[in-house]
Amino acid sequence: MNCEEALPLMHEYLDGSMDGAEAAELKRHLLQCPDCNRIFRELEMTDALVKSTPRIVAPSDLTDRIMKSLPVRPKRDSWLSWVKRHPAISVASVFLFVMLGSFLSMWSQDQELTVKGNNLDQLVIEDGTVYLPKGHRVEGNLMVRGGDVQIDGDLDGNLVVVDGKYHTASTANISGKIYSINQAAEWLVYQVKEILAPAAQ
Numbered sequence: 346m347n348c349e350e351a352l353p354l355m356h357e358y359l360d361g362s363m364d365g366a367e368a369a370e371l372k373r374h375l376l377q378c379p380d381c382n383r384i385f386r387e388l389e390m391t392d393a394l395v396k397s398t399p400r401i402v403a404p405s406d407l408t409d410r411i412m413k414s415l416p417v418r419p420k421r422d423s424w425l426s427w428v429k430r431h432p433a434i435s436v437a438s439v440f441l442f443v444m445l446g447s448f449l450s451m452w453s454q455d456q457e458l459t460v461k462g463n464n465l466d467q468l469v470i471e472d473g474t475v476y477l478p479k480g481h482r483v484e485g486n487l488m489v490r491g492g493d494v495q496i497d498g499d500l501d502g503n504l505v506v507v508d509g510k511y512h513t514a515s516t517a518n519i520s521g522k523i524y525s526i527n528q529a530a531e532w533l534v535y536q537v538k539e540i541l542a543p544a545a546q
């Protein structure tokens with residue numbers, strides 16, 4: 346089996362529509378081929394995400410929109426036509442897979458200190474550390490990436506710390522949850538959850 350043959354079989358495998366002999370052949374290829382192995386693990390993760398998020402309702406024209414946005418490569422024609430015949434699971438996988446690609450490139454390129462939230466004037470940023478001093482208050486979620494965080498004041502939302510450490514003083518008051526993320530994969534899962542279920546806390 347070569348890589349061109351393996352990709353559509355991965356989808357069938359994740360769909361649960363594959364017999365034992367074919368599955369065994371695919372597994373043998375995945376053991377030998379690091380590229381396909383990586384793709385399979387990413388597909389498996391997006392598949393699990395899709396299945397664990399029953400709230401996704403894809404717009405009816407999503408298939409067409411994704412198909413139009415994909416680069417046309419003659420070599421992939423057989424795979425694309427397979428996707429067109431199996432729109433439900435594969436569109437979600439392709440959609441998340443495309444996003445995964447852009448997240449991972451964003452992850453490696455952008456290691457600057459990034460702070461996101463409302464009323465950031467309440468914060469003090471010094472030597473790569475973001476302070477929320479006692480008596481200061483941030484309304485809504487606070488996301489800090491590529492730096493450390495020290496919370497002494499009030500945060501009325503979630504604290505998301507990406508690629509950094511955080512410390513909360515005894516005077517700190519955080520109404521939401523604290524997410525500490527130091528892996529690209531965790532970051533992706535967090536982002537996907539944010540996109541798919543923006544209302545969930």
Ligand SMILES: [Zn+2]
Pocket residue numbers: 347348351374378380381382
């Ligand atoms: Zn391969």
